[in-house]
Amino acid sequence: MTNSSFPKRAVHLDFHTMPGVYDVGRDFDPELFAKTLHEARIDYITVFAKCNLGFAYYPTKVGIIHPGLQQELLGPMVAACHKYGIQVVAYFNTGLDHEHALRHRDWCRLNANGQVYEVHTMGHFFRKMCLNTGWGPHLLAMIEEVLDGYPVDGIFLDCFTVTPCYGVECLDGMKELGLNVADPQQAEAFCWIVTERFTEKVKQLVQRKRPGIKVYFNGLPYRMQPTHVELEVLPTGGWGYDYLPWAIRYARTLGKPYFTMTGRFHMSWGDFGGLRPYQALLYDCYNSIANGGTCSVGDHMHPRGRLEPEVYRLIGQVYARTKELDPWTEGARSLAEIAVVAPTIKRHPQSGFERASVAGASRMLMELKQQFDVCDDEADLSAYAVLILPDDVVLDERLKGKLEAHLARGGALISSASAGLDAGRSAFALPGHPATYEGPEPYDPSFFVAEPEVARDIPQMPITIYTPGVALRAREGAAILARLYKPYFNKGIWDWRHENMYMPPEADSGRP
Structure with a gap:
């Protein structure tokens, strides 16, 4: 039908x-x-x-x-x-x-x-x-x-x-x-x-x-x-x-x-x-x-x-x-080149209230006026030129295989935060990933400064990252588009004299 x-x-x-x-x-x-x-x-x-x-x-x-x-x-x-x-x-x-x-x-x-x-x-x-x-x-x-x-x-x-x-x-x-x-x-x-x-x-x-x-x-x-x-x-x-x-x-x-x-x-x-x-x-x-x-x-x-x-x-x-x-x-169908891939949505569609990562990726793509679908891990991904893994998508062997086939066809892959980690959440699952995973981000807050390639409309100053993400280290040959700056101290630390309330950026962390 x-x-x-x-x-x-x-x-x-x-x-x-x-x-x-x-x-x-x-x-x-x-x-x-x-x-x-x-x-x-x-x-x-x-x-x-x-x-x-x-x-x-x-x-x-x-x-x-x-x-x-x-x-x-x-x-x-x-x-x-x-x-x-x-x-x-x-x-x-x-x-x-x-x-x-x-x-x-x-x-x-x-x-x-x-x-x-x-x-x-x-x-x-x-x-x-x-x-x-x-x-x-x-x-x-x-x-x-x-x-x-x-x-x-x-x-x-x-x-x-x-x-x-x-x-x-x-x-x-x-x-x-x-x-x-x-x-x-x-x-x-x-x-x-x-x-x-x-x-x-x-x-x-x-x-x-x-x-x-x-x-x-x-x-x-x-x-x-x-x-x-x-x-x-x-x-x-x-x-x-x-x-x-x-x-x-x-x-x-x-x-x-x-x-x-x-x-x-x-x-x-x-x-x-x-x-x-x-x-x-x-x-x-x-x-x-x-x-x-x-x-x-x-x-x-x-x-x-x-x-x-x-x-x-x-x-x-x-x-x-x-x-x-x-x-x-009547009879209209979507023609999308981008897919946001989120395996967990297939279990409880109405509990999607908490799926902020999928909603966030969708909002950005709409603001950019891009045509996209949202797929679970059972979907045929071969029709899409670009796949996006939002924030928390862990790769089992089945999804890993689909992504490897996508990359072998010349497709592009974008992942954010911990998306792309293996089932043990210890490393990125795909071989050739441009970054190594070092665990949760230790700095809170942290800051970023955009490189010129992506700096349009972004103030040229350290911009606050309010919620810790993941710590990455760029592999050789990877293009870095923003650099991470660390604070003097993490917020909320109590040293029996003061609670750290005011945390300006200290220096480039050496990580993206």
Whole structure:
């Protein structure tokens, strides 16, 4: 499937509703609901079968119906939207289900301290479900119930969190596989095994019941997604504006259709009264279609079941503009000569918040107006003229071999900080590297002075390096473009008389 045949203008409609809300669905009119979406040029919507509180919004015989539900929502939504040619995906929360957690404490994930409730964290995730308990089969039964009862075009399973569980089922499972429960990495590995078993069961169930529909496991690696990729990225909701530029350039290398899921909220999900300006929402959608993706906007419907007209007026304005660009964006693909290579991004794409090195490299390349992709270590790197290893990329034998082949083809390689070290982090892995590694930089702060070849717009004075990097020694024949200056003392050293607070540069360190 290519993006040309993929939904172009979607909405992800949250409906997490507290149990005390007594008039759920009171004002719901399926015809008005679908017409509002159609007039906003929406062709795909994710709606709620089961929310993260654990309530169902259809007459389930398996789960728990919301106690305040006045009328069924799921079935009429599907029927009305299909009338307007709008695809409908059913939402289930997988990692959270607070009502079932209250009724089945044995279905909850147990942390290493033996706790179910991590009250200090609060928020949504203070207790989580374990798929290795009765929760897994129960959720599969709910999914099967919806697939049997409604002609949905897909299922969306939310809040996969791969964190270890130490309940008896997981302890027994780890023991059977010979895993060391006391080793956090092995406990996490078992959690991955449990997760992958469950996702396989979901895919098999879909194949039996409704083959060909879309399936998405939110929170799991993009490479694990069976049909497409949804990049959840609310820039003002915790992801920031640096996340999407690199994440979408990674998604587009995987050969799957993808869209960006931004939000209409000023803050994050559940911000009922937050509505971003037109220009801000349009920027997110532009960013997606300029990188070969399509668009989705997150909303949260009021419990009474009426879509907020102002929200869909805004979404409609944005989607009217993106629709005008369809002739230029349909079937578009990237033509990049540069790849930022970061192996760890394939494991947890949504935990990319901390991947400052990838975001930093991406920002610099965008400011330089260069076309680039972001790749993991499974990617085919042969199409790129330049590879960049940002900051902390350690080379195993597989990636080392790919880089050696790239250099043998005449390709260029740029690495920063400790990127390029061997698995033991003792030396640069590639033969012929122009520098030798001497360990962490001992000077703090240090300073650099640029050589004339790269000194344009850089003041000709020692410039502070605020965070220590790595200490290098140039090999014979290496070109040095900046020299390192050392301070008189390292900052913060206490000699029982003074703390070193003022550290000017002392002299050239003799190192680059």
